[in-house]
Amino acid sequence: MPRRSEKSYIEQALSHALMTEMLYYALNETDTNDGDWEDLALILARVRSMRYLQRRSLGSAGRVLYTQHFDMIDQYLEFPDEGFRARFRMTREEFDDVIALLQANSTEEEWHTNNNSGRGCPGRSMAKQVALALSVLGGQEETLEKVRATFGIAKGSVYNYLWRFITVVCRLVTRLIQFPTKEKQRIKQQECDANDLFIGCIGYIDGSDIVLNEKPQRDWDMYYGRKSVYGFNLQAVCDDDYIITYAQLRHRVSAHDSTAFKASSLYRHRESLFDENAYLLGDKAYEIDKHVLTPFRQNASHTDIPFQTVYNVALSNRRIHIEHTFGQLKERFSSVYSLPTHIREGLLSYDLNRVQHWVLTCICIHNFLRMRSIGRAVPDSRVSSDALLSRPSSFHTSYAMRTAGEHRRVEIAERVYNIIMERAAEN
Numbered sequence: 001m002p003r004r005s006e007k008s009y010i011e012q013a014l015s016h017a018l019m020t021e022m023l024y025y026a027l028n029e030t031d032t033n034d035g036d037w038e039d040l041a042l043i044l045a046r047v048r049s050m051r052y053l054q055r056r057s058l059g060s061a062g063r064v065l066y067t068q069h070f071d072m073i074d075q076y077l078e079f080p081d082e083g084f085r086a087r088f089r090m091t092r093e094e095f096d097d098v099i100a101l102l103q104a105n106s107t108e109e110e111w112h113t114n115n116n117s118g119r120g121c122p123g124r125s126m127a128k129q130v131a132l133a134l135s136v137l138g139g140q141e142e143t144l145e146k147v148r149a150t151f152g153i154a155k156g157s158v159y160n161y162l163w164r165f166i167t168v169v170c171r172l173v174t175r176l177i178q179f180p181t182k183e184k185q186r187i188k189q190q191e192c193d194a195n196d197l198f199i200g201c202i203g204y205i206d207g208s209d210i211v212l213n214e215k216p217q218r219d220w221d222m223y224y225g226r227k228s229v230y231g232f233n234l235q236a237v238c239d240d241d242y243i244i245t246y247a248q249l250r251h252r253v254s255a256h257d258s259t260a261f262k263a264s265s266l267y268r269h270r271e272s273l274f275d276e277n278a279y280l281l282g283d284k285a286y287e288i289d290k291h292v293l294t295p296f297r298q299n300a301s302h303t304d305i306p307f308q309t310v311y312n313v314a315l316s317n318r319r320i321h322i323e324h325t326f327g328q329l330k331e332r333f334s335s336v337y338s339l340p341t342h343i344r345e346g347l348l349s350y351d352l353n354r355v356q357h358w359v360l361t362c363i364c365i366h367n368f369l370r371m372r373s374i375g376r377a378v379p380d381s382r383v384s385s386d387a388l389l390s391r392p393s394s395f396h397t398s399y400a401m402r403t404a405g406e407h408r409r410v411e412i413a414e415r416v417y418n419i420i421m422e423r424a425a426e427n
Helices: 006-027 035-049 072-077 081-088 092-104 126-137 144-151 155-170 182-191 257-262 306-332 348-374 399-426
Strands: 201-211 231-238 244-252 279-281
Touching: 006 035, 072 081, 072 126, 072 144, 081 092, 081 126, 092 126, 092 155, 092 348, 126 144, 126 155, 126 348, 144 155, 155 348, 201 244, 201 257, 201 306, 231 257, 231 306, 231 348, 244 257, 244 348, 279 306, 306 348, 306 399
Parallel strands: 201 279
Antiparallel strands: 201 231, 231 244
16 A cells, blocks of 8 residues: 555645535535635645645755755865865865866856756856766765765756766867877987886886676676676776876776777777887786787796896886876775766666766866876867777787887896896995
């Protein structure tokens, strides 16, 4: 039996009382006082016109009432610097710069409509919407329900603010996530010191797990990884400034790093994207290549060679940049530890697209704040995609590319060994 609300009981009682009064008035010809049933009719009409009998409070519907002069988000935006950073994952000055970036790349109407037709009621200011979005992205398991309860804002509004922010930021992906052009790669090589251990290194590559907080409804076993979590494999490249220059989120977490990388556009077009002497540093999960150098494999069946051991240690010390980058990204945007998104049965393509946009938004804001901290300006235009339009390389590493990579690794390892030995002798 369906549960009846208190309002329905009151309506029923008022209706019965009104019918009784009207019947009594009709049968009693001597009673000319019709005030009682008219009052009951007015009360019944008033009750029926009300959606709820009580004010919507935290105890009843989980919302905090606010008026034109009171909004919970205002109080959070007025927090001292330490509290502001804890809530919105950046300083007040960084927040202002993010607002300025978004204002320059969006229109006012985009932030003040509540529906796709553009006829919605004006919403909160862009700063408040961005603050709410950052609160969701920066919180681990910070669901819309928790944000709604914290700020006293309807869940639908929080959802709209979040995806408006993500939509605008994702327009800047080609400006904020840029792989260095061949010209920039050559300039970097020329600027390297003669004693630099890895002249020609333009970045560091690795994979990281992007975990879903719920089991996918379809093909869940494909999303299940060795760490007993469901999620995706994020392949990323960073530079010496901890700025992510390439990111791909297409494979499930069950895929090996090497498999995910070989399916990427960076790998398929590496011959046209890399300068002749440029290369990335990766761990032993990747296959040796002319443009991807990995450590020497050392096990019981191989005799340790001094220059190989020294090279492996030096490579590990440099490759830690990508680990630090992932750490900074997830420290600022803890939502990527456990994405509060669903992979549903009939909306697979739509949900996968949402996951990619969510992670790319976090990367874009991370890169923007890193650029800001080192004084690097945001590029005005996107990098030319001519290289990506060229004929892709084979999925498999050719024998020639692998052999060239092995020769380059030995050459660099011997050079690294000699430089380190000279430094040790000087000390």
